Amino acid sequence: MPHLVILYTPQIETETDMKLLCRRLADAMSSVKDEAGKQVFPIAGIRVFAYPAMHFAVADGSGEHAFVYFNLRMARGRSETAKHNAGASVTAAAREHFAPLLARRGLGLTLQVDEGEEVFDAKFGNLHPLFNKT
Amino acid sequence: MPHLVILYTPQIETETDMKLLCRRLADAMSSVKDEAGKQVFPIAGIRVFAYPAMHFAVADGSGEHAFVYFNLRMARGRSETAKHNAGASVTAAAREHFAPLLARRGLGLTLQVDEGEEVFDAKFGNLHPLFNKT
Amino acid sequence: MPHLVILYTPQIETETDMKLLCRRLADAMSSVKDEAGKQVFPIAGIRVFAYPAMHFAVADGSGEHAFVYFNLRMARGRSETAKHNAGASVTAAAREHFAPLLARRGLGLTLQVDEGEEVFDAKFGNLHPLFNKT
Numbered sequence: 001m002p003h004l005v006i007l008y009t010p011q012i013e014t015e016t017d018m019k020l021l022c023r024r025l026a027d028a029m030s031s032v033k034d035e036a037g038k039q040v041f042p043i044a045g046i047r048v049f050a051y052p053a054m055h056f057a058v059a060d061g062s063g064e065h066a067f068v069y070f071n072l073r074m075a076r077g078r079s080e081t082a083k084h085n086a087g088a089s090v091t092a093a094a095r096e097h098f099a100p101l102l103a104r105r106g107l108g109l110t111l112q113v114d115e116g117e118e119v120f121d122a123k124f125g126n127l128h129p130l131f132n133k134t
Numbered sequence: 135m136p137h138l139v140i141l142y143t144p145q146i147e148t149e150t151d152m153k154l155l156c157r158r159l160a161d162a163m164s165s166v167k168d169e170a171g172k173q174v175f176p177i178a179g180i181r182v183f184a185y186p187a188m189h190f191a192v193a194d195g196s197g198e199h200a201f202v203y204f205n206l207r208m209a210r211g212r213s214e215t216a217k218h219n220a221g222a223s224v225t226a227a228a229r230e231h232f233a234p235l236l237a238r239r240g241l242g243l244t245l246q247v248d249e250g251e252e253v254f255d256a257k258f259g260n261l262h263p264l265f266n267k268t
Numbered sequence: 269m270p271h272l273v274i275l276y277t278p279q280i281e282t283e284t285d286m287k288l289l290c291r292r293l294a295d296a297m298s299s300v301k302d303e304a305g306k307q308v309f310p311i312a313g314i315r316v317f318a319y320p321a322m323h324f325a326v327a328d329g330s331g332e333h334a335f336v337y338f339n340l341r342m343a344r345g346r347s348e349t350a351k352h353n354a355g356a357s358v359t360a361a362a363r364e365h366f367a368p369l370l371a372r373r374g375l376g377l378t379l380q381v382d383e384g385e386e387v388f389d390a391k392f393g394n395l396h397p398l399f400n401k402t
Contacts, residue, residue, distance in 0.1 A: 001378070003337060003378075005275065007139065009181075009183075013322075018322070018323045019323045022323045022324055022325035023325045023329060025325070026325035026326070026327075026328075026329065027329075030328065043327050043328050044327055044376065045378075046325075046327055047277075047324065047325070047326045047327070047335040047376065048323075048325040048326075049275050049277075049321035049323075049335075050321055051319060052322050054152070054184055054185055054186050055152045055153040055182075055183075055184040056183050056184065057157045057159070057160035057180075057182040058180070058181045058182075058261075059160075059177050059180055059261060059265060060160075060164065060177050060180075060265075061157060061160065061161075063264075065261055067181040067259075067261075069137060069183075083253045083254055084254060086254065087254025088254075095258050098259075102260055106260060106261055106264060107259045107261070108178065108179075108181065108257075108260075108261040108262075109257065109258045109259035110135070110137075110179075110256070110258075111254070111258070112250060112252035112254065112256075113252055113253050113255075114250075114251060114252055114253070115251070115253055116382075117382060117383070118380040118382055119355075119382070119383055120340075120351055120352060120355025120356075120379070120381035121355075121379070121380050121381075122355060122356075122377075122379045122380075123378050124362070124363050124377045124378075125335075125375045125377035125378070126370055126374060126375055127326075127327060127333055127335075127376040130331075130333075130374060131327060131328075141273065141317045143315075187319060188281075188286070188318055188319060189286045189287040189290045189316075189317075190290055190315065190317050190318065191291045191314075191315070191316040192314070192315045192316075192395075193311050193312055193314055193315075193395060194294075194298065194311050194314075194399075195295075197398075199398075201317075201393075201395075202393075203271060203315070206388075218388060220388070221387075221388025221389075221390060222388075222390075225392060228392070240398060241393045241394055242312065242315065242391075242393040242394075242396075243391065244269070244271075244313075244389075244393070245388070245389070245392070246386035246388065246390075247387050247388035247389075248384075248386055248387070249385070251385075
């Protein structure tokens, strides 16, 4: 953790750089600090996945409105400040990225942060050791 | 909110019109009323995203069974009637859409409504003002 | 239920057999037993959906690290043993599948089991009767 999943309507694929957005949001996640100034998210756990929908419907179907939904899942039990800073940091980066597009088309943008409530959790890859070498 | 995400096995892509399904379910969502007859979902917040899986496995692998999973996420704190009507309305529309397919192939259909438990929520697009002009 | 959704970075598509992974994990799910030795998951409810991301970012962007995230959603109210066995069984099968890849590349693997907290649930397909014929 954390991970960020982006669901979006596919017509924006050619209107903005979604690969760049992923990188920018991963960087925003890595920069999040808690109230003590400590980094909230371990680098090895950060991943952003973006998925254009194959089919979609937005609002009442009038216009060619686009939508991008961001869901950030973070481990439960973080401080209120950490949760807020995580949401605010990713939102700020997404807002900046989409400013040019917002100026010229209908575009819904919603970001939600969920605390994981998992009843089982396993990490069995090899990234954490790579980034904990210091 | 609300949003509806549809995950499905890709073999039905050529057997039914998934784009039309999205439109029908968005319309079903916009028609949901609570116990006072008030519209439950704001038009600007309605989005349906449908995703065929790249790879999948269903049941025990016997047969060429298909599966469509619908997940409707709505804001928390709605009345029991509003929640029930939302689920029932989308289910009825999906059931009608899939009736022909159900008559001729193995097809699992599951719809679940979740109340969001987000710890952070930001809406920063431009659709809500478009639909609140009245 | 249950269902398992796999989100992954697309560069591994050619490095491992994701279709085979789905089948293996569905089989692992069907083999899960509770403390009484009873099968936990009904065959008709098992589905695995795998989705390569169109765009992604992992960790700090250094290296060509891959990530696979597994989310198993099961009905709430199962015993602690059933939950643990479900997570452990799918993890073991995934770990075995990815062992060759882990030996040669950076790869994050995270599996989480969530209990559904749905406020509405409808099953309206035709698979359950197919598998309850005994």
